[in-house]
Amino acid sequence: MSAPAAPLTGRVPARRSLSVRPDPVALLALPAFAYLAAAYGWPLLVLLGRSLSGPQGISLTPLAQFLSDPFSWRVIGNTVRTALLVTLVCLLAGYPAAVALARARGAVQGLLLLSVILPLSVGVVVKAYAWQIVLRRDGVVSGLLVGLGIWDAPQRLLFTETGLVIGAANVFLPFMILPIYAVIRQIDPRLAEAAATLGASPLRRFLGVTLPLTLPGIVSGIAFVFSLAVSMYVVPSLVIGDRFQTLATLTGRAFLFMRDEQLGSTTAVLLLAVAVAVVVGSTALARRLGGGGQS
């Protein structure tokens, strides 16, 4: 007959370990972390400190000095204006390209993808050099526009702001296309169909369904392109030259030719501030818009 077994309580005393031992696996991260902290993190902090310190400790004098110069404001204006224009061109050209990339199948998609990724894998010096050739008075663009009857006579685009925007948009366009493509690819095509069965017109469907859903991708794309365009250095150097200064080219010149490190540090930190603001702001915005955005 089944007699009851001894009660089973209290057999397993739960003992709390007193010391929290660090996970030994974490040590594998140490070399990379130490390397990056020493070679990059610490110098970045020093740069930040230097731009915010005058002869008497912490001060905003260098920054105030820089901002009181009208030339500085012209440089800032140049920087922001070209970056905005480049971003706009990239958005207008990139959105349809991303839509087409997501809709395309097979070899067409492969070709489109290649036309985005191959230029992305080629260095900026090569592309800027090519634009220097293309934008000459006797270059391809001028010839094309004259041939189409848009221009009466050959003109030089090289060393103009228009030329700079065209060249920069070309270099940064993939950074607009890919984030938008990534988001469109994940959209359920049935949503647009559902909207159609509900009687929405094509335009309404686009504005009411597709566009809001792709917004996180658009935000990431704009953030990528804008922060890249604000700090571009090689493209302006080759395509527009020294007469047109942006924050980035001024920073480079301050260090490489003028040997004015105070000025260079100040402009560098301004660039850094813009980049951090754009990255943080766009990440937060993309997350609020429903994720899917990449950072």
Add this chain to the structure above:
Amino acid sequence: MTATERTALALVWILAAASALFLMAPLVVTVAVSFGSSAVFTLPPPSWSTRWYERLWTSRDLWPAVWTSLRVAVLATALALVLGTLCAIAVVRGRFPGREALVTFLISPLMLPGLVVGIAMLQGFRAAGLRDVGLSLLIAHGVITLPYVVRTVVAALSLFDFTLIDAARTLGLSYPAAVLRVLVPGLAPAFLTSGLFAFLASMDNYPISIFFTDAWTKTLPIQMLQLVEERPDPTVAAVSTLLILLAVAVLILGDRLVGLRRLAEV
């Protein structure tokens, strides 16, 4: 499909095709110029020739820069692969706070303006008394290649099934042998693609290298830009064409390993 939709769709395709041509234009122009006979960039060239490649072959400015760039890129990529893989293992397998912040920190050199990162490192290295140009270049390039490795290997490791290692151990392999025979083949595509793209990033880098070169040690992009400013002839187009070929080779390999679509996930 209504007429409006058809028109909109046609417009999308036309714009996309135009974008594709626009994107490819600089590459096509570069290749065309490099094979042209004219020294003044007439397009299409009056006749085809390989004279710029011959001139490139005998160039005394470019080859040292090519070797410098190759050496730096290979060493920086190797450094990034070792440090990045160890770190990725810690992030994916370890249990410690701040892992996400650590990854963000390791990837951040790609998100900040290269010029600013370069200036910061220039000042930092100078303050630390580092004078050696080659070593400075290597350390700086390590910083910009590491993000590629960390990003890709972390992603691959989080998808890796670690019971495979247990399985190999119960089937007769010691722990190190199991890692070698199961984990390494599983991560090989990630190693190769991240290594290739880190290599390309180092080969093409301009805004950081510019602060760590001197009259004797120049990387290829620096030397190319200098040549363009000093003596604009299509020799640079010939080098550029070789760099485009390198990118094509990397993409072909990457496509074989993980597929072009995965590569598009920047």
Add this chain to the structure above:
Amino acid sequence: MPAPTPSAPTPPASAPSDPGFLTIVGAEKRFGASTVLGGVDLAVAGGEFVSLLGPSGCGKTTLLRIVAGLVAADRGRVVLDGRDVTRTPPHRRDVGVVFQNYALFPHLTVAENVAFGLKAKGHPRAEIPAVVARFLDLVQMAPFADRRAQALSGGQQQRVAVARALAVRPKLLLLDEPFSALDRKLREAMQIDLKRLLRELGITALFVTHDQDEALTMSDRIAVMNRGAIEQLADPVTLYRRPATAFALGFVGLSSRLHGTVREEGDGVLRVETALGTVRAPGRFRPGSPVLLGVRPERIRIGADGPNAIEATLVEVAFQGARAHLFFAGPDGERALLAEAPEIPAGARPGARLRLSWAIEDTLVFPAEPAQRDAA
């Protein structure tokens, strides 16, 4: 029948061979502050199929991994075929494992997966293809030898995993919920196939599952685990008929449960007072002890008189083809009592008061559980 003490190694009644072919003594494991295994003893005889049955988090998988050598126990020993393997790494233990997700190597073909262990263990190269072919044949996977492991269905992957684990001729096969990812029909077919295969090969196996039907179908003996300890180790029939603890009663099979208090004890028969009347049960308890009574549904007769008889209100009838389940309201809930009948009795309509009776020896008695056990 003597009560099986849960924490002592119980040799099977009729040992076919070495009764302690696999012996686990005092296996203990903690992860941080929580105790996963609190000193487990277990002996498995050669050729025996033993299941570790329990809810998730009971420590069954940890015990399996300790036997495999994939986890080191904090304390305790593991002896396999007379050899203490406590400190032996997994690749020298001669233990095959079938993992829950099968863990087939995705970069290898089916045949290469099966050959993996043979190569690793230094099997003569020339013989490997023949061994691989034989084991793929045994699991009926020979036509798929050149496929990639990833291209197979769940059931096929499981067969390959079994072949891969067996091909190295392990002394012991460990199976970690190998059927949990399969749908029910396939699962039942494969359980029978696997059991027959292991019997033909004479393999000793330790099988981890949370599915009581699976354990009852396949096992020679079942170890019911709860909170890092074995509550009962017994053959399926004994486990079902004579559960040693209230947990084993609840985890294996269906039962009616009634709480009560012992009123008197004489000649090994208790009189227990419950909310539905007095019930007699075999056992020795001091009068006044709170107890839990359990009865298996097929032991309850409906509408007949007997030594134990109570009246209860029928709540619901569930017709199941070969039999019917009748649920009755009890003091502890709407469907506290369950009786099984070959067919639905006349007048069994919800709301009807029916008489339920069962034999004294069919009443299972357990000490009432304290309200809350400390969660280890």
